[in-house]
Amino acid sequence: MTVPSPFALEAVNITKRFGAMIALDSVSLSLRRGTVHALLGENGAGKSTLVKCIMGYYLPDEGQVLFGDREQSISSPHDAHLLGIGMVYQHFTLIPNMTVAENLVLARPRLPAVINWRAELASLEKEMKGMPFQVPLQASVNTLAAGEKQKVEIIKQLLLNPKVLILDEPTSVLTPNEADEVLSRVRAMTQERELSVLIITHKFREVMNYADDVTVLRKGKYIGSTTVAEATPQSLAAMMVGRETIASPLQRAQRQRGNASLDVTDLWVENDNGVDVVCGLNLTVHDGEIVGIAGVSGNGQKQLVEVLAGQREPLRGSVRLHGAAYTATRAQMHEHRFRCLPEEPLRNACVGPMSVADNLALRRYDRPPYSSKSRILHRAIFKRIAREWVESFGIRTPGIEAPIANLSGGNVQRSVLARELSDAPHVLVVANPCFGLDFGAVAEIHNRIMAARNGGAAVLLVSEDLDEIMEMSDRVVVISGGKLVHETTPATADMTRIGQFMAGH
Amino acid sequence: MNGEEVGLIGILFAVLGGAIRVGTPFLFVSLGECLTERSGRINLGLEGNLVMGAMLAYGISYISGSPWLGVLAAAGAGSLLGLVHALLCQQPRVNDIAVGIALMLFGTGLAFFWGKPFIQPTAPHLPAISLGGWSDMPALRAALEINVLFIIGIILAPALAWFFRTSRWGLNVRCVGESTEAALAMGLKVNRVRLLSTMVGGALAGVGGSFLSLYYPGSWNEGLSSGQGLMAVALVIFARWDPVKCVYASLLFGGAAALGPALQSVGVTWGYYLFNAAPYVLTLAIMIATSSAKRRLPGMPGVFSNVK
Numbered sequence: 022m023t024v025p026s027p028f029a030l031e032a033v034n035i036t037k038r039f040g041a042m043i044a045l046d047s048v049s050l051s052l053r054r055g056t057v058h059a060l061l062g063e064n065g066a067g068k069s070t071l072v073k074c075i076m077g078y079y080l081p082d083e084g085q086v087l088f089g090d091r092e093q094s095i096s097s098p099h100d101a102h103l104l105g106i107g108m109v110y111q112h113f114t115l116i117p118n119m120t121v122a123e124n125l126v127l128a129r130p131r132l133p134a135v136i137n138w139r140a141e142l143a144s145l146e147k148e149m150k151g152m153p154f155q156v157p158l159q160a161s162v163n164t165l166a167a168g169e170k171q172k173v174e175i176i177k178q179l180l181l182n183p184k185v186l187i188l189d190e191p192t193s194v195l196t197p198n199e200a201d202e203v204l205s206r207v208r209a210m211t212q213e214r215e216l217s218v219l220i221i222t223h224k225f226r227e228v229m230n231y232a233d234d235v236t237v238l239r240k241g242k243y244i245g246s247t248t249v250a251e252a253t254p255q256s257l258a259a260m261m262v263g264r265e266t267i268a269s270p271l272q273r274a275q276r277q278r279g280n281a282s283l284d285v286t287d288l289w290v291e292n293d294n295g296v297d298v299v300c301g302l303n304l305t306v307h308d309g310e311i312v313g314i315a316g317v318s319g320n321g322q323k324q325l326v327e328v329l330a331g332q333r334e335p336l337r338g339s340v341r342l343h344g345a346a347y348t349a350t351r352a353q354m355h356e357h358r359f360r361c362l363p364e365e366p367l368r369n370a371c372v373g374p375m376s377v378a379d380n381l382a383l384r385r386y387d388r389p390p391y392s393s394k395s396r397i398l399h400r401a402i403f404k405r406i407a408r409e410w411v412e413s414f415g416i417r418t419p420g421i422e423a424p425i426a427n428l429s430g431g432n433v434q435r436s437v438l439a440r441e442l443s444d445a446p447h448v449l450v451v452a453n454p455c456f457g458l459d460f461g462a463v464a465e466i467h468n469r470i471m472a473a474r475n476g477g478a479a480v481l482l483v484s485e486d487l488d489e490i491m492e493m494s495d496r497v498v499v500i501s502g503g504k505l506v507h508e509t510t511p512a513t514a515d516m517t518r519i520g521q522f523m524a525g526h
Numbered sequence: 527m528n529g530e531e532v533g534l535i536g537i538l539f540a541v542l543g544g545a546i547r548v549g550t551p552f553l554f555v556s557l558g559e560c561l562t563e564r565s566g567r568i569n570l571g572l573e574g575n576l577v578m579g580a581m582l583a584y585g586i587s588y589i590s591g592s593p594w595l596g597v598l599a600a601a602g603a604g605s606l607l608g609l610v611h612a613l614l615c616q617q618p619r620v621n622d623i624a625v626g627i628a629l630m631l632f633g634t635g636l637a638f639f640w641g642k643p644f645i646q647p648t649a650p651h652l653p654a655i656s657l658g659g660w661s662d663m664p665a666l667r668a669a670l671e672i673n674v675l676f677i678i679g680i681i682l683a684p685a686l687a688w689f690f691r692t693s694r695w696g697l698n699v700r701c702v703g704e705s706t707e708a709a710l711a712m713g714l715k716v717n718r719v720r721l722l723s724t725m726v727g728g729a730l731a732g733v734g735g736s737f738l739s740l741y742y743p744g745s746w747n748e749g750l751s752s753g754q755g756l757m758a759v760a761l762v763i764f765a766r767w768d769p770v771k772c773v774y775a776s777l778l779f780g781g782a783a784a785l786g787p788a789l790q791s792v793g794v795t796w797g798y799y800l801f802n803a804a805p806y807v808l809t810l811a812i813m814i815a816t817s818s819a820k821r822r823l824p825g826m827p828g829v830f831s832n833v834k
Contacts, residue, residue, distance in 0.1 A: 099713030114711050116704040118828055127701055127712065132694040293822040 026090045029054045029217035030106070030185045035074050035084035037067075044070045047084070048243040050219075050236050052185065055211050057218045059232035059249075063261060063461055067241040068221045069111075072187055076101045076108055088185070102130055107178035108187040111221075113170050117163035121156055121173055128177045152176050153206030163294075166319040167485075168199040175203065179210070188220045192227065198520065204231040223261075223458075225254040237261055262461060271467060271492065274475040278495075279308025280343070282357075282479035283329075283448050288338035290324040290503075297336070298324050300503035304481075306448070311470070311480040313494030314505075315487055317523050321503035322483045323364070326452045329481070330361045332369070342448055355388070360446035364453040366437040373426030377418050378407035380425045381440050410439040415465075431462040438466060442473055449473055452483040467493060487519070499523055533792045536665050540791055543669030544784020545777045546676055547742045551576065552776035553679040554734030555758035557686060558727035560769050562608075563762060564690065565723035566703035566716075566829040569611050570626030572731040573755025574633020575604040579735025581641035584746035588649035596649070597675070597736045604732020605725040607633055612721035630755070644746045652740045675737050679773070682730075686769035699723055704828035731755060753806075760809045764816060766825035782808045 192200035290299035327333035331349030363369035579600030587596030658670030765771035786801035
């Protein structure tokens with residue numbers, strides 16, 4: 022008789038190459054039954070690649086995946102699902118135009134030819150009782166907030182009764198409270214049922230509080246595995262970044278509040294479905310201060326930023342820069358040195374198929390030094406400036422002629438930072454600048470935004486990460502239901518009250 | 527009853543009857559386009575399917591003596607054109623709009639080429655059911671001469687809605703049309719779902735064409751279709767990709783198209799061509815009224831939201 026393996030899943034010596042690049046170099050990972058295992062690493066460390074090899078998106082060049090004591094050849098996510106490996110992706114895979122119930126039923130590997138909705142709903146409601154959190158079954162997914170969508174994603178996998186559940190950065194869209202709720206429930210589940218969880222993250226807090234074991238990757242290499250009991254955040258940080266120095270802490274220069282540079286008065290904006298989501302918002306940002314807008318996603322932040330960035334027309338209300346009306350024309354942006362780091366920079370601030378050099382020039386390509394008076398572009402200047410910025414901002418790219426869409430998330434964000442911050446902005450709008458980035462990149466981006474503020478820029482920071490708001494802001498406002506409902510400073514802030522205002526109480 | 531009243535009621539009945547007569551091909555083409563678009567492809571080539579279906583249905587009906595065999599042939603030809611569209615579109619870097627326009631020209635051109643011998647002869651027509659026997663008003667009786675294809679069409683529309691809502695295949699089609707990534711993650715074969723949807727959609731458009739040549743106007747010539755296949759695309763948007771609403775939209779378009787002839791039949795001769803343009807004006811007006819630069823169209827399949 023053989024003793025069953027203590028491991029629910031093992032990846033043994035996985036190597037994956039993309040052309041000449043080695044994304045994974047003989048990486049191993051062992052997930053003990055009934056535990057939460059954290060996979061920790063910086064951007065581009067190979068975490069996602071490893072998981073995609075396990076899930077069958079990629080075929081590893083070398084190495085095996087062992088599941089339930091046996092070597093498995095998993096050639097598609099479908100195979101993985103049939104074996105009992107479920108995965109919650111970093112980006113939502115729910116279908117927005119369908120209801121929660123339809124999404125949940127669709128996820129089943131075998132559906133009957135004709136679906137009896139009454140019976141399905143009844144059985145779903147019964148099954149929901151055993152779930153760690155509740156979601157509205159009949160609601161259309163596009164009406165749900167990010168946190169609720171994440172819960173639906175997890176429930177969708179749990180309904181399939183997986184033996185192994187992989188979560189890819191599951192808390193990056195959640196508020197701290199939601200993140201704690203989701204992770205503690207997931208952890209409880211590993212003890213209640215036969216479930217083992219592999220969670221990709223770069224947040225030490227989550228590793229220390231919710232994981233049993235941790236495996237660290239760096240630049241595609243296996244660095245080590247340990248139980249969390251034997252680890253400290255310092256030891257993990259050392260494993261994660263190696264000998265590289267950790268970025269210096271934020272340098273906030275003492276300075277007097279300057280003139281009001283960005284002034285928003287009674288702004289009303291509707292979303293794509295014609296619903297008012299910014300409802301009479303008033304906001305002022307002065308030179309040399311960072312105003313942080315805290316709030317649960319879906320309370321109008323996105324549309325506010327889109328109006329300021331020129332991607333959406335407001336219904337009514339006024340936006341003024343330095344006292345002059347601002348309608349987000351290119352000329353006005355140039356005149357007021359208005360710069361913006363929107364969320365999802367690849368989609369909102371870049372042209373994906375265009376080269377890094379061209380994307381870096383998007384703000385000023387029609388002006389000297391990029392082009393002459395006759396609007397002839399000087400390609401040599403494009404290249405020279407691009408090379409300078411790639412160097413000074415540490416953008417990791419195969420070359421300045423590579424399409425920017427090929428870069429990793431952190432490097433796309435660095436490219437946009439380089440373009441938006443290099444000509445001393447006067448007004449800077451920043452939205453979720455560190456979404457999905459590792460902590461090294463986060464510190465660097467925070468420092469650069471702080472430097473812009475110290476240089477006298479009026480900075481508006483919109484973020485779903487409350488820690489980031491508290492760390493960065495001079496003033497904090499809370500948005501709820503499309504209006505600012507609370508104002509405070511980080512020094513005097515009462516987190517409980519902020520939480521209540523965020524929740525709309 | 528004075529003459530003016532008879533005229534007004536006459537116009538009303540004529541428009542009603544016309545809505546059904548002219549609306550039937552709209553109905554089939556729009557149901558076909560609805561199915562295709564819900565799977566995430568736009569097939570602009572349905573005009574070609576329509577004309578090809580009309581020609582083939584007429585020819586087969588003439589040769590075999592059975593109009594239903596003609597309808598079947600039209601459906602077959604339509605699904606073949608759909609197959610070509612789907613196969614071309616699933617090649618990398620092929621645009622479905624461009625393929626659609628090419629196939630529209632191909633389908634109509636081929637139909638004209640093969641259809642030359644069928645312009646003169648008379649083929650057996652599709653039957654109609656008289657639902658107006660209880661009335662002694664000839665205008666109403668004429669309006670209630672309901673063709674069998676229309677009845678099939680109005681049964682098909684709720685059936686298609688049911689299919690989208692409660693059948694596995696229907697959910698698969700919607701899933702593929704809403705998000706390619708989600709569908710792939712679920713292990714659906716995206717290209718195959720779209721291929722089948724385009725083929726069935728093409729077949730329905732072919733049936734719509736058979737109605738033109740075998741019922742109303744009821745003969746084959748090169749000026750038979752006046753762009754119904756293209757207008758059906760606008761109609762699907764107007765109907766918000768909902769098959770049941772396609773019925774109402776088709777009747778509305780059909781009624782608009784019947785306005786000119788109806789007025790002429792009661793002696794209003796001025797503006798005949800103006801009224802004949804009513805469906806086209808309606809198409810434009812609806813596109814303007816229902817589209818918005820800022821809002822997403824409710825009901826639009828998700829894969830189109832990137833291109834708008």
